[in-house]
Amino acid sequence: MKPDFFSIAHHEMRGMLTVIRESISIVLGGTTGPINEQQSHFLDMAEKNVDEMTRLISNVFILQRLTSGKREFDMQEHDMNKVVEGVRTRMVSSAERKGLDLTLELDGDLPAAVFDKIMIGQVITNIVSNAVEFTEKGSIRIITSHKHGVVEVSVRDTGCGINERELSKLDRRLEHSGEGVHIKDSDTGLGLAVSKEIIARHKGKIWAESEPGKGSTFHFALPIK
Template identity: 35%
Template sequence: MAAHQMTLDSGAWHGELTAQKTDGSEFTVQVSANLVRDKHGKPVCLMASLVDITESRRLHDILDHKQKNLEAIFDAAPLGMLLVNEQRRVVRANDAVRQISGKGYREILNQHPCQALACAHATPELETDGHRAACEACSLQNLVEATFESGSPVHGDETQPAWNRNGEEVRPWFSVSIEPVDIDGDRHILIALHDVTHRKEAEGRLRETMEMKSQFVSTVSHELRTPLTAMKEAVTIVAEGIAGKLNKDQTRFLDIALRNIERLGRLIDDVLDFQRLSAGKMQFHMQSHHIDKTIDEACSTMQPQVRQKQLHLSVDVEPDLPAIVYDHDRMIQALTNLLSNAIKFTPEDGRIVLSARARGESLAISVSDTGMGIPPEALPRIFTQFYRVHRPGKEIKGTGLGLAIVNKIIIAHGGRIDVVSELNQGTTFTVLLPLTPAQPSKDMSQQAGTCPESASRGGIQT
């Protein structure tokens, strides 16, 4: 009745009404009503058009509800989020941005993102498109421009912008992700900022701690070598009878002391080598060599241990293998470590084979034994420093550094090490080195630490 009266009073009325169907259900109609008058201006009738908008109203309510939910999620997100238009102006920001910047929404909206976040390089005179020499040093500005220019997203780029906080410059760390967004045909970008300052600081402290540990181990190891050398010389002099005649018991005890001094010396050498390899400070003198000579030297070095344990060591090298580039001394170290492992874990009368073959673009050097084998659950950790395979009732002494050192040496040569093992049947370690043409003899220092991290673990098969 109110709509009818308003039409009579004003001559027209437009609006929405809720009506009822014959079955009692309600529906919404959009009404346009006009008062028709005759030539004398007297009302003659009312003309009205009615459109059922129940379904469109329902869809509108659903979309409005979803929009409010999305806005609530955007505002409640723990990451700082800014929606930026093509003019490089912030059109929306959430509460996390306000907390990060220390600004209110009025100071954030319609500003360049660098201004909104109080970047130390941003000034009020920024151009409309955000370009200004003062911003060239801003890492966030460069990411924003790169995304607008390429249309490609940025994911997890860690940056340390310089921001102005109460007149002081601070440099927090942020993980930045930027996603291009099209809204009603207009280009926008969505910037997500995750404050990772605490993590980066913790990583820095961890690096410092690891460096201190490395320096401590290195210093202690070096300090131990001097008295150890003196002890070895003194014991050797006495053991050789230079200081006087010895009886059998004295000779036996001195032999035990000498063996343990040498064992301690090897342990110190292993620790120092591992520290240098891990820190990337090991110098590699890369020259062209023939692998058969290196293999012969490694076998000759280990022959006394082979004979002492009554094992059978054989060599199988493919003829006419090309020379390859490697550090001869470090390769001897790697091969003797592998042979030492095979000797320790192979029972008396067992067999060890050291072989070399061309395999595609690589040279494959294998050390196979008929020893105890490695349990499948231990294989993923055998190249980890200080790890030793647990063998109840069959524990064998070792430092747990041998294979870790071999792995790092081989990685430093651009190669990898694989292992195949069967419990109580034997193990085969295979070193794969790049098979490249011989190079003129030339010393090259190469840092072990420059090797790709992805190659830090050898291949494992069971």
């Protein structure tokens, strides 16, 4: 079987970034000795950029697999609350670096739904990552709910918000054509493109609500069955 270059490259790059991040965390934690405020600041910046690079690599890999038709979705019944909790565990340090609270509001009666756990986890990670980037103070809340045969996940932030014109442009960032997916913008646009493609293939819906000065809420909904 011919080696899959993208899979090998993805695995190798993520492995190297994991080692770099763990090394930074060890130094930040004081295990190697005391560090001053300036050193801590630059290490925080390095850790943040490693996290962003890891997400960027994951999004590029996923989009390549989706557009090439090589990615088969592993559709099984899962508890969305557990997926959300896992994302919070991975993202809480990024929020805390900016002094933000990352909280959960989980539906205790949420029914199981059929979806690809890894892909939907990436969607939630992308949305939370954008919320952290564009929120300077306050909090980010991940909310789960269900109604009318769908499971819904919402990410609400207290950021600067998006005006009506920009919100309309946001909804058009992903264009479908016979040749696949065309991406506009940078990392934020890539994460949105990947997320919308994943949700579309789950026969779901993704949308945003926002008001300047009052923050934004990104939602997606998936059919329960």
